[in-house]
Amino acid sequence: MPAPDFATEIAELERGLGSGVARIESEGESVTYRGVTDITAALGYFRQRATEVAPGYARSGTTLAAYDPD
Numbered sequence: 001m002p003a004p005d006f007a008t009e010i011a012e013l014e015r016g017l018g019s020g021v022a023r024i025e026s027e028g029e030s031v032t033y034r035g036v037t038d039i040t041a042a043l044g045y046f047r048q049r050a051t052e053v054a055p056g057y058a059r060s061g062t063t064l065a066a067y068d069p070d
């Protein structure tokens with residue numbers, strides 16, 4: 001299963017929250033939430049995940065490789 005597109009998930013949840021819809025469809029899948037509290041919790045989860053960096057990857061930096069023929 002591919003990693004979720006957090007921006008898409010967040011947008012769909014916000015759209016559902018704004019329109020009062022409890023059934024959210026995103027990337028071909030559907031989830032029915034019990035209410036606003038559950039949708040808000042899901043939004044918090046996806047917003048948190050969207051700001052995290054995947055484990056094992058550097059946050060920033062550069063690696064420079066140099067070739068010395070001697």
